[in-house]
Amino acid sequence: MVEILLATGTLLTAMAALGTSIATFKTLRETRLSREVSTNPKLFPLDSQGSVHIQQTKPQLQHTVDFEGIRLENFGRGPLLNLELRWSIDVKELVEFLREVDQRKIYNVHIHEGQDENWNELRLSWNHFYARQLEERVQIIAPRGTEEPVYVRPPAFFMEAFVVYLHVLIHERDDRKKYVPIPNFVPAELTVRYSSLAEDTFSQRYEVELEYEHNQTLFADEEGRYYFRLHVKHKHNKSLNMDRLFPRAPKPTG
Known part of the structure; x- marks a missing residue:
């Protein structure tokens, strides 16, 4: 019984450590992505x-x-x-x-x-x-x-x-x-x-x-x-223009 409890405790500790590692990795990744977003042109x-x-x-x-x-x-x-x-x-x-x-x-x-x-x-x-x-x-x-x-x-x-x-x-x-x-x-x-x-x-x-x-x-x-x-x-998108701010006149029909 003691051995089972010790094994269970060890497993829980390992799972907690894994969870902490995953959380740390996600935090580091989000920090890196946030830094890239804040500095990328x-x-x-x-x-x-x-x-x-x-x-x-x-x-x-x-x-x-x-x-x-x-x-x-x-x-x-x-x-x-x-x-x-x-x-x-x-x-x-x-x-x-x-x-x-x-x-x-x-x-x-x-x-x-x-x-x-x-x-x-x-x-x-x-x-x-x-x-x-x-x-x-x-x-x-x-x-x-x-x-x-x-x-x-x-x-x-x-x-x-x-x-x-x-x-x-x-x-x-x-x-x-x-x-x-x-x-x-x-x-x-x-x-x-x-x-x-x-x-x-x-x-x-x-x-x-x-x-x-x-x-x-x-x-x-x-x-x-x-x-x-x-x-x-x-090449893979629509025209990048300012027509929203400066609308163009429609093309003449005759």
Whole structure:
């Protein structure tokens, strides 16, 4: 009988120790997860709006692009560190697209081959661009609301190609105020990688689209000014934008 009681006591002690160990493990795990949540950054690239002002087209295209870029917001509680951005743009597809929409052959858009692919030039209007201008780095983005927001712009040749697109499809029309459906501009892909204070790394991919805004352009106070919206869509999610705060006008029906 004594032996049974001793065995039972030993079992109960062991079970109590196991229970204490499990509780301690759960507490440590919850503490670690809580610490990660409190220090992990969360990057959200937001939709944005801009405009192109075409001042003249002859003897050469002269224009300005009023556009801050993609607004990068850190909705986490800790700083976002060592942000690397890399753009992926199909330049050959871009050239073929511009040639197709430029039915009046205003531009001789082409790729001028260099000594290797890194030195190939994309020739648009009067400007030439190296297609390797695709990377950018940002050291730190503080949590939202603590500092000024950070903006990044798509590569210069991508924006210049969009200006050519607006010129041949909108600016050259006799009636610019009439809504006419136009083909979507070639999208780009943006890959981002960043880290946290705990040295955890994060990677995300987005599709970036530029869209001409007819309704907004109708109310432009300058001749030759065309508004557009940049959309950022997570590869596995919906568009990350600010339409809740700044609703877009519905598309015209005629």
